[in-house]
Amino acid sequence: MSHTGPSGFSSAGDVSAVPVTDDPPTAAGSSVLVASDLDRTLIYSSAALLLGMPDARAPRLMCVEVxxxxxLSYMTEDAAVLLPDLMARTVFVPTTTxxxxQYRRIRLPGxxxxxxxxxxxxxxxxxxxxDHDWNAAVRERLAADCAPLAEVSEHLQRTAHPDWTRKIRIAEDLFTYLVVARDLVPELWVKELTGWAGERGWSVSAQGSKIYLVPRPLTKSAAVAEVARRAGTTLTLTAGDSLLDTDLLLAGDQSWRPGHGELADQGWxxxxxxxLDELGVAAGERILREMLLRI
Structure with missing residues (x-):
């Protein structure tokens, strides 16, 4: 399902900057694995679409999540042409928190x-x-290497103030996150939470209206390494924008991050x-172009 995004944006990209073939090679047996974060890296909510982009340059959009x-989420129409070509040439792995x-709501082109x-x-x-065996192995590792989810969740229930906390959620019985009024959250509280969580083997990541608490042993890079082993790939390209993506980016032979997000804010x-310099949905398109040029 796809349709033009809000406001009827006019086209602003040039797909010809990267050749897209009529008959691209199949990904079967590809030596290249592409592992990319989704939200605010390849796909964007209405709030994050046009960061820093003048209205006159706003691209046409394809909706990829309802x-x-x-x-809910979009990519540019040009990116929607580039992504299937990248999929055909590589083992493409959506890599998300x-x-x-929530992932199954997304309908990527291709x-x-x-x-x-x-x-x-x-x-x-x-x-x-x-893959239930993979999940069981992950849970064994978490039980051995960090504080239990129940302890972290209880701490949030006690310390997150109702004036700025909208929801507290448990995700897959693996980690927790808050939906907040971000402008009202005291920075001191986030700093203290980061220190408290760090002592217990957990990480804190603030992304838009959400604040995530994730066990440090729970990493995207470990799962990517497992996919690379199964698929027999020898080159890994990665992309991401948040602190939770740092291990993913470091695991890549070549990686990209947008000009926005936690990592950009910290100059990481x-x-x-x-x-990259690009912000918002333009960054997602640029990442796909860069990956196609790399391969």
């Missing part, structure tokens, strides 16, 4: 990826089905990570 009859239910990583690496989907980069 929930309860409401369009979303739960499996064929369904053979693998997907959800819950920040806690779940590995193979041809759309959950590394030798094999390209920090």
């Amino acid at each position: 929930n309860d009859g409401r369009p 979303r739960t499996r239910k 064929p369904r990826p053979p693998y997907a990583i959800c819950a920040n690496g806690g779940h590995l989907l193979v041809d759309g089905d959950t 980069t590394s030798a094999r990570v390209t920090a």
Whole structure:
């Protein structure tokens, strides 16, 4: 399902900047694995679409997620042409902190990826089905290496103030997050929470209206390494925008991050990570172009 985004944006991209073939090579047997974060990296909510972009340059959009009859997430129409070509040339792996239910709402253009990583690496989907052995191994590692979810959740219930906390959610019984009025959240509280969580083997990541608390051993990179082992790939390209993506970016042979997000705000980069200038939905399109040029 796709349709033009809000306001009837005019086209602003040039797909010809990267050749898209009529008969691209199949991904079967590809030596290249592409593992990319989704939200605010390849797809964007209405609030994050046009960061820093003048109205006159706003691109045409394709809706890639609907929930309860409401369009939620978009990519540019040009990106929607580039992505299937990338999928045909690589083992493309959506790599997200979303739960499996939230991920399955997304309808990316092109064929369904053979693998997907959800819950920040806690779940590995193979041809759309959950690999329960992988999840069991992850849970064993978390039980041994960090404080239990119940302790962290109880701390949030006690310390998150109702004036700025809208919801507290548990994701797949693996981690927790808050939906907040971000402008009202005291920075001191976030700093204290980060210190408290760090002592217990957990990480804190603030992304838009959400504040995530995720066990440090729960990583996207571990799941990506498992997919690379199964698929027999030898080159890994990655992309992401948040603190929860740092291990993913460092695991790539070449990686990209947008000009927005937690990592951009902190000026974070590394030798094999390209920090793009583009913001919002334009960054997602640029990442796809860069990956196609790389392969």
